[in-house]
Structures are given as C-alpha cells and as structure tokens.
Amino acid sequence: AKMAATAGELLLLPYFAVIASRAVRAVISARYPEEQVPVLLSLPVQRGGFRPLFQNHMGVYTLLVTGDELAELRPATRALYRKYADFMRRKLPTAMDALMRMMMRCPSRLYNFPVRLYLKGELCTLFHSHTGTFAPGLEEMHGSRVANAYHVPSVCSPPGVGIFFSEYGGRLSMTLSWKDGCLSPMELELMKQSLAEDLGSPVP
Numbered sequence: 001a002k003m004a005a006t007a008g009e010l011l012l013l014p015y016f017a018v019i020a021s022r023a024v025r026a027v028i029s030a031r032y033p034e035e036q037v038p039v040l041l042s043l044p045v046q047r048g049g050f051r052p053l054f055q056n057h058m059g060v061y062t063l064l065v066t067g068d069e070l071a072e073l074r075p076a077t078r079a080l081y082r083k084y085a086d087f088m089r090r091k092l093p094t095a096m097d098a099l100m101r102m103m104m105r106c107p108s109r110l111y112n113f114p115v116r117l118y119l120k121g122e123l124c125t126l127f128h129s130h131t132g133t134f135a136p137g138l139e140e141m142h143g144s145r146v147a148n149a150y151h152v153p154s155v156c157s158p159p160g161v162g163i164f165f166s167e168y169g170g171r172l173s174m175t176l177s178w179k180d181g182c183l184s185p186m187e188l189e190l191m192k193q194s195l196a197e198d199l200g201s202p203v204p
Helices: 002-006 012-031 073-089 093-104 108-119 185-199
Strands: 039-046 058-065 125-133 160-168 171-178
Touching: 012 039, 012 073, 012 125, 012 160, 012 185, 058 073, 171 185
Parallel strands: 125 160
Antiparallel strands: 039 058, 160 171
C-alpha cells in the first residue's frame, strides 16, 4: 500500500531501487558525513529488435542519483522515474548496448580507468532487484505446501551488499546480503533502519 501511494503500481523497479539506494546512502553518509553522497545505479531495460538466444534479453541503464534526490523516498522515486523515462524517450538503450559491446572487448585496465576517474576513491557494489512474483499459483511442491519463496543471492565482490525483493502469495520478501567485513554492526543497523522506514515494516 505504501508503494502504491508513493510511486504507483507500475513503478515497482524504480521504487525498490530507490529504497536500496537510500539504505546504502545511509551507511556511506555515516562514514563520510562531510560529503554529498550520490549513488551510481543501474536499472534493466528490455532490449528491442534482435535478441541473442543465449544472452540476457535485458540491457542496462546507468544513472547517477544525487544525495539531494535521495533525501526523501517520494521525491527520490519520482526523480528516478523521470530519468528512466527520459532515457527511454531519447532511445538511448541502443547506444548503451553498443557501448557495452565495445567494453566487452576492452582490456580490464582500460575498462576500469574511466570508472576510477569518475567515481574516485574505493569501488563498492550494490546488487539490487525486484525479481517479481515467484511461481504464481504454485501452492504445493513434491507433496509439501509452499509457505514462502524468496531470492537466494550471490556474494558481492568487490565488497558490497545485495538487497533483493520478491513476492509470493501476496507477501513481500526482502533478502539482505553482504560480504563479511564490509559493514560494521552499527552500519548494518543503519541500513536496516533505513529499509524499515521506507518499507513501513520492521526488518529483523
């Protein structure tokens, strides 16, 4: 209900991407209180035209969300949606695909140079997704009732976190994962507090 009131039913991905970004921003802001903390975010975009059989049919859209834009949930969600809509309106997914194909053939040193120049400092990762509804209508498997289903994440590297949302039977599940040593106990609590505030539900 909070999601629908904030962003509308059609904006699932930007809504949950903003929630994940705000949680990471809370941690980085605590580490560097004197700095503005933007988050570089990637969102999937459906590829058009020819799509290879054995490759992902989703492209990627990368954008920078500023600290000011992330200050509150509702404005942050709408700012992200406007950027996403502008990206699609300008028909940039094709250009992004061409860039990614070129980067696939680049040596890693060349690939990392603009990233390090642009972002500066230490690199970290945020894996995030709303993976959708799991197996709609599936109530039983191998003779047992299915009570819930949720995403099982991989380990992030470089050190970072993963925040994944999924749904089953009208229930929203969140999986929070992190690489050992990248978050202090206080930072983990900050992240949980941000997630709980935005989701409107306690995070254990």
